[in-house]
Amino acid sequence: MRCPLRRVERRFGRPTDLSHALSSASAMLLAAPFRSTHSVINIIGNGPDNVNEDPLAARDVAFGLGFTINGVVLGNDPDVIDNFRQDVAGGPASFVTHVPSGDVIAEVFRRKFLKDIVVGSADGSEPEPDH
Template sequence: MFDALLLACLACAHPIASPPAPLAVDVELVLAVDISLSMDEKEFALQRAGYVEALRHPDFIQAVRSGNTGRIALAYFEWAGTVRDDAIISWQIIDSAESANSFADKVAARPFRSFRGTSISTALGFGAGLFDRADFTGERSVIDISGDGPNNIGPPVTAMRDAATAQGIVINGLPILISPSPTFKHLDQYYAQCVTGGPGSFVLPIYAAAEFSTAIRRKLILEVSGIQDKAGVIPVDADAPIDCLQGERDKRFFSDPYLPELDR
């Protein structure tokens, strides 16, 4: 009995420490970047340079530092018909020029490569899952997804969008229309109606190569700051509804050369 009381007193004197609270950040931001074969080498180079330049830019760093906590959490991955394990840059705190440049260095060091298929839905599902791996607590959770074509593999894109937004995740889009498909000319409205969602979500299309760097920088600043500056952003045109399954239907119609390649 005495031993039990002694142990109880010792436990009272030395309580077990609580785990540290998750680090607070202004936003948890996932960059999901299209590397499908429909992106030519020039577009790849422009897209990569755009992200690297945006991450290094003083205006982006100032936007980060101006938040309530003065820091964000950032993750990056590349996708096509699927997401491969070696295509991910894990979560990193961005709170200074040094940390922003460190992340930009990791993006710049990635090899140029592409593979087949365009599964926006898989990218959204993977991006949503990354928030479960984050050791942070953010005021906002945002997926920033870029691409140059509609979903043509995997679950319907609207189902994955709705699942993500139901978790409180905001999805913003950067559709690339430098070389638009002759069979799918309204990628901006497709992103607006079928891909993006959540409070304050927006679509910022790129129509010319010269717009890449400034558009990506502006998009990141809007996402980090939460500013609702929508000049140049595509509104959803409810009077011109888009077929959110057109990409899947077109692919079946023109045959499917991609699926055998996805698991290689």
């Protein structure tokens, strides 16, 4: 049996549904059993949204819910990096980074996750003492 996604890819190219990814991530954060003072959605992709609506509406909803959206672009395409900066990333201390090649992906993700953690805890307040 042929995979329906493969037929779509042959006809339209590889789908990148950033708006759905943002909406799904927002729903997951809202359904989480515990709240955080800094909730982050990480969108990783190699192209602009080419499936449904552009991601601006979903990004604005996520931003309105208090979520930060960071982007990781796979590749060096300046148009895609700019698209992620303009239409995907948003919220307090949001950022977009890119993975120029597969051999540095682990290092890029390590730096990205450290930045998520540091920014998430760097609100200017002193940490609560453990009692």
